Amino acid sequence: MTHYLQIWLASARYSVTRTLMFRFDFFLWATVELFWMSVNLLLISVIYAHTTSIAGWTKYEMLLLVGTSLLVQRFLMGFFWSSIFEMGRNIRSGHFDYFLAQPGNILFMASTRKVDLDGLANSLVAMGVVAYAAHKLGLHPSAWDLVAYALMIVCGLAIHYSMLVLSISLAFWITSAQGMEGIYFTLSEFSRLPREAFKGLASLAFVWLLPVVVVSNAPARTLLHGIEPRWVLALVAAASLWLSAAIFVFNRGLKRYSSASS
Numbered sequence: 124m125t126h127y128l129q130i131w132l133a134s135a136r137y138s139v140t141r142t143l144m145f146r147f148d149f150f151l152w153a154t155v156e157l158f159w160m161s162v163n164l165l166l167i168s169v170i171y172a173h174t175t176s177i178a179g180w181t182k183y184e185m186l187l188l189v190g191t192s193l194l195v196q197r198f199l200m201g202f203f204w205s206s207i208f209e210m211g212r213n214i215r216s217g218h219f220d221y222f223l224a225q226p227g228n229i230l231f232m233a234s235t236r237k238v239d240l241d242g243l244a245n246s247l248v249a250m251g252v253v254a255y256a257a258h259k260l261g262l263h264p265s266a267w268d269l270v271a272y273a274l275m276i277v278c279g280l281a282i283h284y285s286m287l288v289l290s291i292s293l294a295f296w297i298t299s300a301q302g303m304e305g306i307y308f309t310l311s312e313f314s315r316l317p318r319e320a321f322k323g324l325a326s327l328a329f330v331w332l333l334p335v336v337v338v339s340n341a342p343a344r345t346l347l348h349g350i351e352p353r354w355v356l357a358l359v360a361a362a363s364l365w366l367s368a369a370i371f372v373f374n375r376g377l378k379r380y381s382s383a384s385s
Contacts, residue, residue, distance in 0.1 A: 130227055131235055138238040153241035156200070160193055160248060163315065178319040183259040184347060185317070190252030192314040192339035195279040197249050199287075200242030202280075206234050207287045214294040219380060230373050234288065257346055264346050271350045272342050278362035279338030283311070285365035286333075288373055295376030314339040334361045 142149045167189060171182040180188065210233045213219040225232040257264070264272070287307060313329045318340040321330055330336045341354040 127227060127231060130232070134236055135238045139240065142240045149241055152239075153244050156197075156241055156245045157248060160245060160252075163189055163193065164252065178317040180317045180319075183256045184343075187253060187256035187260065187346060188317065188339055188343045189315045190249055190256055191276070191343045192311075194246060194249035194253060195276060195283060195314070195338055196311060197242050197246035198276070198280050199283045201239050201246060202243075203234055203284050203287065204242065205237040205239055207284075207291055209237070210234060211291040211294045214291075214380065217381070229377065230288070230370065234284070253346075260347070262346055264349075268345055268349055271355055272345045275338075275342040275345060275355060275358050278358040279342065281362040282334060282338050282358075282365045285362075285369035286310070286335075288369040289365075292369070292373045292376045295379045310335050334358075334365075337361065 164186070167182065167185055170177070171185070175181065177185060210219070210222075213221070213233075219233070222229050222233045290307065310329075310333060314335045316336065318326075318330055318336050321336060337354075337358060341351075341358050344351060344354060
């Protein structure tokens with residue numbers, strides 16, 4: 124683990140150095156992401172100007188939910204997004220050879236090569252949204268509640284990461300995995316909705332089969348109602364299952380990879 128931490132820190136230092144060389148690019152994309160987040164938050168104000176509750180969630184409860192969803196997504200953007208989608212291009216071009224010679228696990232090396240500071244910077248904004256909503260609701264979570272919330276955020280991040288790896292791994296079998304970015308964003312839109320709003324087949328699809336709703340709802344419920352062991356265990360189990368599936372599919376695809384030299 125120390126070896127991999129050193130590798131990741133080296134990649135992070137490179138990313139920071141590169142960001143400082145192109146500071147305007149950093150400020151531009153950070154502003155774009157901040158604008159997109161602001162639109163989502165403004166939409167809550169507009170909707171709740173005409174109603175007091177949606178699926179049993181009040182305005183600031185919904186703000187807490189959306190803030191949690193944005194927090195998971197900003198972490199994903201900051202730590203993995205660029206590396207994973209670059210991985211898809213490298214598989215198609217044959218440049219993935221570079222990672223085969225790296226001193227570590229291939230998936231780790233390929234998916235943690237870059238750190239995007241704009242995404243990490245806006246994760247602080249998402250934390251602020253969660254803290255503001257909790258303050259307006261008069262919440263006083265215990266230390267254990269906060270630990271459980273952090274654990275569930277990590278599990279949600281692992282699930283989103285796994286979904287992206289599974290999607291990009293299709294590049295080993297098909298000519299191009301382009302378009303997966305749009306599919307991911309479409310699915311991630313559901314994470315900002317209350318679980319109670321999904322019924323029947325929609326609940327089966329987006330709560331149980333593709334747990335994009337649970338990754339934000341479960342942590343938010345922990346702050347609202349305290350630790351619910353069944354949801355903590357369910358999210359940990361889902362994260363383990365999805366991560367295992369992503370690693371399995373990636374390794375199977377790796378056996379089909381034809382390098383640039385072939």
